[in-house]
Amino acid sequence: MSIEATPRTHALGHRMKRKEDPRFLQGKGNYVDDISLPGMLHAALVRSPYPHATIKNIDISEAMKIPGVKAVITGKDLEAAGLGWLPTFHGLDKQMVLAIGKVLFQYQEVAAVFAETRAAAADGAEAVQVDYEPLPVVADPFTAKKDEILLRPDREQKTNHIYHWEVGDRAGAERALERSAKRIRQRIWFQRCHPAPLEPCGCVAQFDTMGRLQFYVTSQAPHVYRTALTIVTGIPEDRIHVISPDIGGGFGNKVPVYSGYVCAVVGALKLGRPVKWIETRTENLTSTGFARDYHMDIELGAEADGRLTALRVSTVADHGAFDAAADPTKYPAGMFGIVTGSYDVPVAHAEVDAYFTNKAPGGIAYRCSFRVTEASYAIERAMDILADELGIDAVELRRKNFIRKDQFPYPSRLGFTYDSGDYQKTLELALQTIGYDDLLKEQREKRARGELMGIGFSTFTEVVGAGPSKHFDILGIKMFDSAEIRIHPTGSGIVRAGTKSQGQGHETTWAQIVAEELGLDPQNIMVEEGDTDTAPYGLGTYASRSTPVAGAAIATAARRVREKARKIAAHLLEVGEADVEWKDYKFQVKGVPAKSVTMKEVAFAAYTNPGPNEPGLEGTNYYDPPNMTFPNGTYIAVVDVDRETGEVKVRRFLAVDDCGTVINPMIVEGQIHGGLTEGFAIAFMQEIQYDRDGNNLNTNFTDYLLPTSLETPHWETANTVTPSPHHPLGAKAVGESPNVGSPAAFVNAVIDALSPLGVRHIDMPITRDKVWRAIQSAQSVTV
Amino acid sequence: MNLQYEGREDIPADPAAVWAFVNDPEKVGHCLPEVIQVTVRDPTHFDAIVGVGLGPVRGKFTFKFELQPDETARRMNMKIAGGGLGSAVDLTAGAEIVQAGPGTTLNWSGSAVMRGPVAAVGGRVLDAQAKKLIAQTFANVRAKLSS
Numbered sequence: 001m002s003i004e005a006t007p008r009t010h011a012l013g014h015r016m017k018r019k020e021d022p023r024f025l026q027g028k029g030n031y032v033d034d035i036s037l038p039g040m041l042h043a044a045l046v047r048s049p050y051p052h053a054t055i056k057n058i059d060i061s062e063a064m065k066i067p068g069v070k071a072v073i074t075g076k077d078l079e080a081a082g083l084g085w086l087p088t089f090h091g092l093d094k095q096m097v098l099a100i101g102k103v104l105f106q107y108q109e110v111a112a113v114f115a116e117t118r119a120a121a122a123d124g125a126e127a128v129q130v131d132y133e134p135l136p137v138v139a140d141p142f143t144a145k146k147d148e149i150l151l152r153p154d155r156e157q158k159t160n161h162i163y164h165w166e167v168g169d170r171a172g173a174e175r176a177l178e179r180s181a182k183r184i185r186q187r188i189w190f191q192r193c194h195p196a197p198l199e200p201c202g203c204v205a206q207f208d209t210m211g212r213l214q215f216y217v218t219s220q221a222p223h224v225y226r227t228a229l230t231i232v233t234g235i236p237e238d239r240i241h242v243i244s245p246d247i248g249g250g251f252g253n254k255v256p257v258y259s260g261y262v263c264a265v266v267g268a269l270k271l272g273r274p275v276k277w278i279e280t281r282t283e284n285l286t287s288t289g290f291a292r293d294y295h296m297d298i299e300l301g302a303e304a305d306g307r308l309t310a311l312r313v314s315t316v317a318d319h320g321a322f323d324a325a326a327d328p329t330k331y332p333a334g335m336f337g338i339v340t341g342s343y344d345v346p347v348a349h350a351e352v353d354a355y356f357t358n359k360a361p362g363g364i365a366y367r368c369s370f371r372v373t374e375a376s377y378a379i380e381r382a383m384d385i386l387a388d389e390l391g392i393d394a395v396e397l398r399r400k401n402f403i404r405k406d407q408f409p410y411p412s413r414l415g416f417t418y419d420s421g422d423y424q425k426t427l428e429l430a431l432q433t434i435g436y437d438d439l440l441k442e443q444r445e446k447r448a449r450g451e452l453m454g455i456g457f458s459t460f461t462e463v464v465g466a467g468p469s470k471h472f473d474i475l476g477i478k479m480f481d482s483a484e485i486r487i488h489p490t491g492s493g494i495v496r497a498g499t500k501s502q503g504q505g506h507e508t509t510w511a512q513i514v515a516e517e518l519g520l521d522p523q524n525i526m527v528e529e530g531d532t533d534t535a536p537y538g539l540g541t542y543a544s545r546s547t548p549v550a551g552a553a554i555a556t557a558a559r560r561v562r563e564k565a566r567k568i569a570a571h572l573l574e575v576g577e578a579d580v581e582w583k584d585y586k587f588q589v590k591g592v593p594a595k596s597v598t599m600k601e602v603a604f605a606a607y608t609n610p611g612p613n614e615p616g617l618e619g620t621n622y623y624d625p626p627n628m629t630f631p632n633g634t635y636i637a638v639v640d641v642d643r644e645t646g647e648v649k650v651r652r653f654l655a656v657d658d659c660g661t662v663i664n665p666m667i668v669e670g671q672i673h674g675g676l677t678e679g680f681a682i683a684f685m686q687e688i689q690y691d692r693d694g695n696n697l698n699t700n701f702t703d704y705l706l707p708t709s710l711e712t713p714h715w716e717t718a719n720t721v722t723p724s725p726h727h728p729l730g731a732k733a734v735g736e737s738p739n740v741g742s743p744a745a746f747v748n749a750v751i752d753a754l755s756p757l758g759v760r761h762i763d764m765p766i767t768r769d770k771v772w773r774a775i776q777s778a779q780s781v782t783v
Numbered sequence: 784m785n786l787q788y789e790g791r792e793d794i795p796a797d798p799a800a801v802w803a804f805v806n807d808p809e810k811v812g813h814c815l816p817e818v819i820q821v822t823v824r825d826p827t828h829f830d831a832i833v834g835v836g837l838g839p840v841r842g843k844f845t846f847k848f849e850l851q852p853d854e855t856a857r858r859m860n861m862k863i864a865g866g867g868l869g870s871a872v873d874l875t876a877g878a879e880i881v882q883a884g885p886g887t888t889l890n891w892s893g894s895a896v897m898r899g900p901v902a903a904v905g906g907r908v909l910d911a912q913a914k915k916l917i918a919q920t921f922a923n924v925r926a927k928l929s930s
Contacts, residue, residue, distance in 0.1 A: 049871035049899030106898065107869075126868065134873070282900070693785070695902040703903065 003657075003665040003672075003719045010585050011515035011522045012729070015666040019523070020507040029246040032202045032216050033278050040204070041070060043264050043277040044121035046111040046128045047287070048103035051139070051358040051694025052151070053132035055099060055110070063113060063127040068120030070271055072128060073263065074111045075100035083266060086232045088361075089224075089256060089474055090332065093155075093162070093323035095361065097262045102135070104151060104321035105360050106696050107286035112263035114275060137358050137694040141295070141318040144355035151321065151356045160356045162323050165333045167414050168349035176310035176347045180301030184386050189763045190374045190743075192293040192318070192359075192688040194285055194698075195366040195678075196706060197502070199248025201288055202278035203261050205268040213240045213268075217261060219530075220250040220500055221540025224474060226532045228257050231475070233265060244530035250502035251678075252365030255326045255542050256289050282699045289326070290359075290688055291366035293318040294352075294374040298339075298382045306392045308401045311345045313378060317354040317363065325354075325363035326542075327370055328472045328479065334370030335463045335628075337414035341379040342423050342461040342632060343401040348413040358694045366682075367675055367739035369464050369543050376460045380744030381761070384457070388755060394748070395436070398459045399427065409725075416463055418630040419724045419732075421658065426720045427459055430634035430656040433718055439638060447756055452641035456749025460741040461632040464733045465548025466539075469624045474539060478624070481549040482536035483557040485514060486618040487565075489607040491600030492524035495557075498538010499550040500530045503674075504735060505667040506546065510554055512663055513729065517558035518565075519585030519599045536620065544631075544733040547663065548724075553623035555728040560619030565602045571611030572597050629724045629732035633657040635741045637749035646772030648684065648750055650713040655742070658720045660732035668734050669717055675738025676715050681707045682739075683746035687765050754778070788914050789892040792921045796928040798857070798880050801887045804928055805859040805878065806852055814923035816916055819843065827851070835867065836912070842868045857881070870899030876917065889924065893917050 023029050060072040075098035078084045085094040099110045113124035138144045138151055144160040151160050177183055203217040213235055219225045222242040230237040247254065260277040267275040279288070295316040301309040317333070319325055327334045333352035340348050364370060383401075387394040402423040403410045410418040439455055446453045469478035487493040495514050499506060507527040515522035529535055538550060562582060569587035570577045573595055581590050587602065589595040597605075606617035638652040655672050662668055685705040689697040698704040723730025743764060750766050751759060757778035762770050794801055804810050808829040812821030817834035824830065827850040835844045846865030853860060856879070863874040876893035895913055 047869060049866060049869055051898070132871070691902070693896065693898065693902070695898055697903050699900060699903045 003662060003668045003717055009516060010519060011512045013662055014512065014664065016508055016512060016522060016664055018505050018508045018667065019511065020505070031199060031246050031248060032204060032218050035204045035216050035276070037204065037206055037274040040274040040276055041114045041116060041267065041271060042118040042121045043260065043267055043275050044113050044118070044125040045109045045260060045263070045283070046113065046125045046130065047107045047283070048099065048110050048132070049106060050103055050132050050134055051106040052104060052135040052137045054102050054135060056131040056133055058111060059129040060111070062129060063124040066115070066120060066124045066127055068116035069113060069124040070116070071114045071267065072111055072124065073266060074098055078266065083232065083262065086257060086262060087475065088322060088324040089326035090323055090329065095322040095324055097259045103132070105358050106694055107283065107360065108321070109259040109287070112267065114267045114271060139358060139690050139692050139694050141316050141355040141357055144357050145316070151358065162319055162354040162356060163332050164351065164353050166349065166351035167337050169347050169413065170349045172347040173310045173312045173349040177299055177301040177312060180309045181304040182302045182386070182390055183299065184382065184389050185297065185299045186382060186385050186761055188296045188298060188378050188381055188761070190292040190294045190296070190377055191764055192290050193366060193682050193686045194290050194688050194704065195251035195253045196285060196704065197249030197251055197253050200279045200281060200284040201254060201258055201260065202276070203264050204274055204276045205264040206274035207268055211239065213265065215240065215242045215265065217242060217244060218247050218254050219244045220254045220502060220542050222500055222530050222532050223498060223537045224477065224540060225257060227477065228475065229265065232262060242532040244500050247500070247502035250542065251367055252291070252542050253289050254502065255540070256324055256362070258288060281701065285688070285704055286696045286699050287360050289324065289362035289365040290320070291363065291368055292374060293363065296374065296378045298378045300382045300386045302386055302390065306390055306397045306400050308343055308345050311340055311348040313339055313350045315352040317352050318357050318359065319354045319363055320357060320359040320361035322361035323354070324361035327364055328466055328474055329476070330471060331370065334364060334372070336371040336375045337416060338372050338461065338463045339375035339379050340412050340414055341376060342398070342403060342459050343379070344403045344407065345413055350414055359690055367678060367736040369462050369736045369740060370466065372462045372736070373740050376462060376740045377744050380458045380460060381747060384748045384751065385760060394457050395427070395431065398457065399424065417627060418461065419627055419726060420722050421461060421630060421632050422720065422722045423459065423632060426632060426656050426658050427634045429718060429720055430636055430654055433656065433716070434636045434652065434654045452643055452753040454639045454641065454749040454751070454753025456637040456639070456745045456747065456752055458635040458741045458745035458748065460744070461630055462737055462740045463628045463630055464544035464736065465625055465629040466543055466545050467628055468626060477539065479539045479545070479549070480622050480624045481538040481545070481553050482620070482622045483550060483553040484536045484618070484620045485554070485557045485561050487518070487561060487603045487606070489604050491520060491603045493520065494526040494528060495554060496528045496535045497550045497554060498536050499541040499546045501541060504541060504546060504671070505664065509663045509667060513551060513554045514558050517555055518562060536622070544736040547731050547733045548629045548727060549623055549625050551663070551731055552625060552728050553621045556623055557619040557621035560621060561617060564613070564619065565599060565606070565617060567613045568602050568605050568610055569597050571613060572602065572605055626726050629660065629727060631657065631659045631732040631734060631737050633737055633741050635745040637745040639749040639753055641750065641753045641771060643775060646768040646770070646775060648766065648768070648771060650680070650746070652716065653713050653745070654716040654718070655738060656718045656720065657734055657737055658722050659734035659737065660721065660723045660727065661730035662719065662721065663731060671735050672717050672738045673715050675736065676742050677707055677712050678739050679742030680712065680746065681705065683743045683764050683766060685765050685767065786895045786897070786910055786913055788894070788917050790918055790921065792889040792891070792925045793883060794887045794889055794925045794928050796887060797885070798882050798887045801880050801889065801928060802857065804924065805880070806850065808848065808850060810927070811850070812848070814920050814927065816919040816923070844872070866899065868900060870897065870901035872897050872901065878921070889921060891921050
């Protein structure tokens with residue numbers, strides 16, 4: 001099966017091949033590391049091997065003797081220039097650019113070396129002598145909570161506790177849980193992992209002859225970067241030009257502003273030459289935005305028949321050394337309040353307490369939709385545990401508690417108003433497609449023979465499309481997005497948007513939207529993103545916000561173009577404006593379809609014969625979404641577990657998504673394939689581990705694993721379509737859904753396979769040795 | 784990563800000669816395997832540059848040594864700190880000098896705390912290599928005293 005779109009139209013819903021792919025497939029993409037400017041220097045960063053230490057001295061004399069090294073800067077140099085700290089995107093903390101006085105995590109940036117070549121810069125970095133005095137290490141948030149070792153004396157509150165956030169009815173949830181016929185509680189840890197985009201982070205900074213900063217950078221949010229650079233450096237915003245060229249994967253890792261970027265700008269200013277900084281894979285894995293690391297205690301209450309009575313979840317979050325989780329300002333725990341998921345829970349309470357530790361900072365990355373991945377995983381695991389305790393089929397329990405179609409728009413008990421959904425329909429399609437009854441029969445037969453086969457479900461709802469300006473901002477900037485469309489005399493055009501694709505296919509999908517609205521050929525609609533001099537201001541691409549927000553802006557801007565075009569059409573057709581209608585992708589005189597003009601004809605007239613109308617044909621929109629959107633899905637995993645070795649084979653995986661209106665089914669499939677592969681990796685093989693001394697143990701791809709084609713299962717996809725009622729196209733977004741929904745399906749399947757042995761839960765990554773130990777442990781108890 | 788080691792060398796030299804040897808920073812420094820340079824600062828402090836290969840981590844490490852003789856207990860303790868290639872190593876080592884017939888038994892022990900890329904090398908590889916380095920040092924002491 002494949003993704004099906006809404007009824008076929010002019011361009012929307014077509015499986016159009018991606019316009020950007022030819023250059024990528026031929027190696028002709030233009031990435032930051034392809035940029036080479038005359039006189040360009042290279043930067044390399046000196047990094048701390050200690051996770052927590054005082055810096056007693058930094059000696060750069062040997063580094064300056066290395067041939068080709070031009071300068072070395074330290075935290076003290078930056079501090080003297082007022083550049084020692086930069087605000088994190090969450091806005092309530094700041095982060096050292098280069099370490100000042102002490103280091104707080106292993107691989108933290110300590111100095112920057114600028115040299116003629118990358119090799120000379122690396123040699124220079126190695127020659128910088130740093131005297132450290134080690135300090136005791138806090139390697140987990142539970143130790144941090146005790147406040148025996150204070151990590152951030154620079155902050156006003158002398159504690160490792162960063163914030164407490166809560167939502168819902170604490171007392172009501174407690175009462176309801178106490179009265180419940182069945183109550184389950186489970187500690188679930190979503191492990192620290194890392195998106196590891198294929199292209200690491202990097203930049204080229206140059207001050208041009210007019211003194212303007214030209215800044216090429218791997219950024220998912222170029223306009224926000226421009227504003228942030230102004231705040232940090234004091235350079236007026238009109239004197240900064242940020243260009244994000246092609247980006248080889250972002251996944252949230254390329255949202256924060258990193259030390260290397262600021263150092264490159266400082267180096268370019270100080271030395272009067274362009275500076276390039278490109279990080280290594282180890283630097284990317286050990287110092288840039290990680291994902292997850294949430295320790296969640298979730299409780300569910302239910303009646304004896306399985307009707308949910310209450311949900312409560314209490315989370316300890318490990319944020320690393322700085323609060324650099326790039327959440328909207330009012331949402332320190334992101335969208336974690338979606339933890340009631342697809343279910344009509346009468347009363348709920350959720351809280352998160354975050355702590356500093358001696359680890360790299362971050363937390364918001366890897367297609368997380370701002371902590372939706374953590375929330376979804378918790379509720380979907382808890383539903384399975386509850387089903388098991390009640391002796392009810394996991395599917396039945398979900399069906400019984402789904403929000404019904406007639407309940408939308410649905411106000412959840414944790415503050416969201418879900419726009420639309422038909423969860424039963426999505427589930428039924430999944431059950432029918434996978435052949436659920438046959439699988440159950442097979443499972444019964446296999447269990448009778450002692451074989452371990454599991455079927456795991458995840459019927460998730462997520463929340464994306466940040467977001468309405470009344471609730472959402474990043475550094476105070478509201479989270480609208482924007483589009484500017486200009487149609488040329490010969491009927492082609494250009495759309496510029498405030499988003500920035502890192503592989504999502506915007507050059508194709510944005511063209512399809514414009515083409516659909518204006519009856520033009522999408523092959524002749526150019527899409528431009530990432531240049532702050534030309535693109536309208538936008539908040540960038542992450543958290544599946546592009547289609548819900550920028551996609552809406554593009555559709556709205558296109559309708560404005562169409563409205564102007566209608567006036568010109570009326571002039572051409574020699575009728576009043578009220579007599580012209582847009583039908584069958586052209587302007588027709590009402591009741592006289594033979595009298596019509598195409599958009600192409602109108603475009604030409606806009607420049608040659610506009611009549612009494614303003615010449616030209618363009619439209620702009622800054623779209624403030626009225627609400628988030630709520631995609632949902634039913635994912636089903638079928639696994640076989642080898643009792644002797646603990647090996648888990650994913651025999652089948654079906655993803656049925658409902659992302660509302662589908663712009664390009666092929667691109668949607670691609671997003672789902674990619675996200676499922678990431679979810680598979682997280683479930684079975686990925687973790688950024690720190691030992692108790694604060695050493696990062698997964699610093700390269702021999703220790704941090706990416707699945708290859710050998711391991712990756714075959715993905716089956718299908719979809720239902722429940723449009724969003726508030727989106728101009730009815731589209732909801734899909735980019736993060738597969739990463740949100742799939743880990744629980746995998747884990748639920750493994751636990752289902754092991755459930756005859758009494759295994760209740762295994763934390764991810766579910767490695768072979770963990771499964772083997774769980775089997776051994778269960779069997780020894782049985783014996 | 785914390786690692787602990789111990790071992791023993793039998794040296795065909797009398798304890799006084801052994802004691803004099805281990806109190807000499809120049810002599811001790813040149814017992815380090817793959818030593819590239821030894822710089823004596825004072826009677827109890829010296830720096831050494833040594834070549835190190837631990838899994839994928841290969842290069843030169845710079846160490847600062849501090850000798851801490853305990854004459855009463857006839858024990859030489861050593862504090863070693865240093866690193867290279869982004870890694871940091873802190874070692875403490877000690878050797879007890881015991882008369883054994885006409886010769887001397889050197890009972891040595893050491894512990895190492897490793898940080899950085901060195902520590903990310905798999906535990907078994909690191910453990911074996913670190914033990915080899917430390918053991919080789921004391922074997923070199925025996926060899927020099929035997930010649």
